[in-house]
Amino acid sequence: ESKRLNEATGASQEMYQRARKSLSAGVASSYQLRDPWPIYLERGQGPKVWDVDGNEMWDFHNGFGSMLQGHAHPAIGRAVRERYEQGTHFAAPTEDAVVVAENLSARWGLPRWRYTNSGSESTMDAIRIARAYTGRDTVMKIFGSYHGHHDTVMVSIGVEYDKIGDHENLASLPYGAGIPDATVQMTVAVPFNDAGAMERRIIALDKEGRKPACVIMEPAMMNLGVVLPEPGYLEEVREITRRHGVVLIFDEVKTGLCIGPGGATRRFGVMPDMVTLAKALGGGLPSGAIGGTEEVMSVVEDGSVYQVGTYNGNPLVVAAIRANLEEVLTDEAHAHLDYLNDRILAGCRRVIEDYSLPGYAVGLGGKGCVTFSPTKVIDYETFKANQSAELSDLAWLFNMNRGIFMTPGREEEWTLSVTHTDEAIDAYVDCFEEFAQAITS
Numbered sequence: 423e424s425k426r427l428n429e430a431t432g433a434s435q436e437m438y439q440r441a442r443k444s445l446s447a448g449v450a451s452s453y454q455l456r457d458p459w460p461i462y463l464e465r466g467q468g469p470k471v472w473d474v475d476g477n478e479m480w481d482f483h484n485g486f487g488s489m490l491q492g493h494a495h496p497a498i499g500r501a502v503r504e505r506y507e508q509g510t511h512f513a514a515p516t517e518d519a520v521v522v523a524e525n526l527s528a529r530w531g532l533p534r535w536r537y538t539n540s541g542s543e544s545t546m547d548a549i550r551i552a553r554a555y556t557g558r559d560t561v562m563k564i565f566g567s568y569h570g571h572h573d574t575v576m577v578s579i580g581v582e583y584d585k586i587g588d589h590e591n592l593a594s595l596p597y598g599a600g601i602p603d604a605t606v607q608m609t610v611a612v613p614f615n616d617a618g619a620m621e622r623r624i625i626a627l628d629k630e631g632r633k634p635a636c637v638i639m640e641p642a643m644m645n646l647g648v649v650l651p652e653p654g655y656l657e658e659v660r661e662i663t664r665r666h667g668v669v670l671i672f673d674e675v676k677t678g679l680c681i682g683p684g685g686a687t688r689r690f691g692v693m694p695d696m697v698t699l700a701k702a703l704g705g706g707l708p709s710g711a712i713g714g715t716e717e718v719m720s721v722v723e724d725g726s727v728y729q730v731g732t733y734n735g736n737p738l739v740v741a742a743i744r745a746n747l748e749e750v751l752t753d754e755a756h757a758h759l760d761y762l763n764d765r766i767l768a769g770c771r772r773v774i775e776d777y778s779l780p781g782y783a784v785g786l787g788g789k790g791c792v793t794f795s796p797t798k799v800i801d802y803e804t805f806k807a808n809q810s811a812e813l814s815d816l817a818w819l820f821n822m823n824r825g826i827f828m829t830p831g832r833e834e835e836w837t838l839s840v841t842h843t844d845e846a847i848d849a850y851v852d853c854f855e856e857f858a859q860a861i862t863s
């Protein structure tokens with residue numbers, strides 16, 4: 423399968439050789455890396471993309487979940503063109519910034535919003551707000567979760583299983599070089615789906631005089647495939663954080679608009695103090711937003727926290743967000759995504775059963791995956807112990823060779839778009855069946 427993909431991507435190989443002379447490692451972001459070379463894309467239309475070799479593929483990668491509206495959506499194009507004619511950037515607020523904040527308030531039930539330009543900026547600013555509001559420095563996160571590339575959250579993400587150690591008292595480990603140890607020690611990680619461990623750690627930290635300012639977490643983990651919260655877990659986390667006066671931040675950069683009109687917050691019915699958004703919010707433009715309660719956001723309103731950025735609320739971006747929210751991500755569009763996801767999940771489940779594969783299909787809204795693990799993954803520890811990296815890698819190659827464009831990492835999931843159809847879903851399931859046949863014959 424690797425040989426076949428290499429043969430079909432000669433132009434990507436050439437582009438890579440050229441790119442390495444000017445672009446570090448030949449890519450714009452280290453997450454675009456892939457051995458032996460990345461696949462360079464040329465264009466996208468609706469649910470499809472074409473690479474520089476002219477290979478046509480159904481897009482299930484969708485820009486790491488940013489392209490929920492599909493490629494080149496006419497409504498986003500129109501909004502951006504119209505706004506461009508009226509001026510691109512003022513660093514002064516425009517009406518669209520207000521309209522979008524009203525829309526997000528209605529969707530999430532949180533009254534106060536601000537803009538950023540990416541998911542990393544959203545989590546960075548949300549954490550600063552939580553620190554200012556509580557007057558504390560320590561940040562609590564979930565072990566194995568990714569929240570962006572700023573130092574505070576580049577801690578305890580992808581680490582080898584043998585380094586995990588004591589499930590209850592997980593050590594803080596830097597994710598890559600260049601992160602100061604003092605910062606690493608200020609971030610404490612606890613396992614997902616274990617509310618008891620979270621509360622015990624909060625109490626222990628409090629005794630050491632370093633109670634956390636916040637818990638930042640994805641309501642459903644989206645970087646170990648998809649790991650759903652066990653029944654009652656989010657409710658317990660809400661109670662614990664409230665009881666201990668810790669700000670609860672739901673990082674909905676990935677779940678956000680992908681799993682419903684009001685994200686995981688509405689889908690699971692548990693209200694955090696703050697929410698961070700990005701990715702699918704902006705219709706494909708770099709965007710981000712933070713929502714919060716009046717109390718928590720008061721530190722922004724009274725001027726004690728600088729939540730700033732030259733491009734925050736950029737007119738082109740908020741025009742795209744507005745078109746995305748008002749014209750594309752309607753209730754009907756979300757119902758369509760649910761329908762498609764049910765179809766792809768049902769197809770994958772049938773294949774898993776027919777071929778007795780060691781895995782299961784899981785998903786929600788426009789997101790899902792097949793997790794190649796004989797037992798259910800509930801947190802990072804069970805993921806690392808049981809998930810088959812070999813089968814995930816092979817499934818990726820199999821997909822790519824049959825016109826199914828997927829995220830390169832074995833931790834990633836599919837993202838559907840509102841332009842996907844039964845045909846796209848059936849292509850995915852057929853390819854998965856071919857994969858099942860190949861590995862079991």
Ligand code: PMP
Pocket residue numbers: 486540541542543545568569570571640644673674675676700701
């Ligand atoms: N939070 C979560 C949950 C994410 O998945 C990501 C990106 N994968 C980020 C934050 C960071 O977003 P960005 O890459 O836009 O900075």
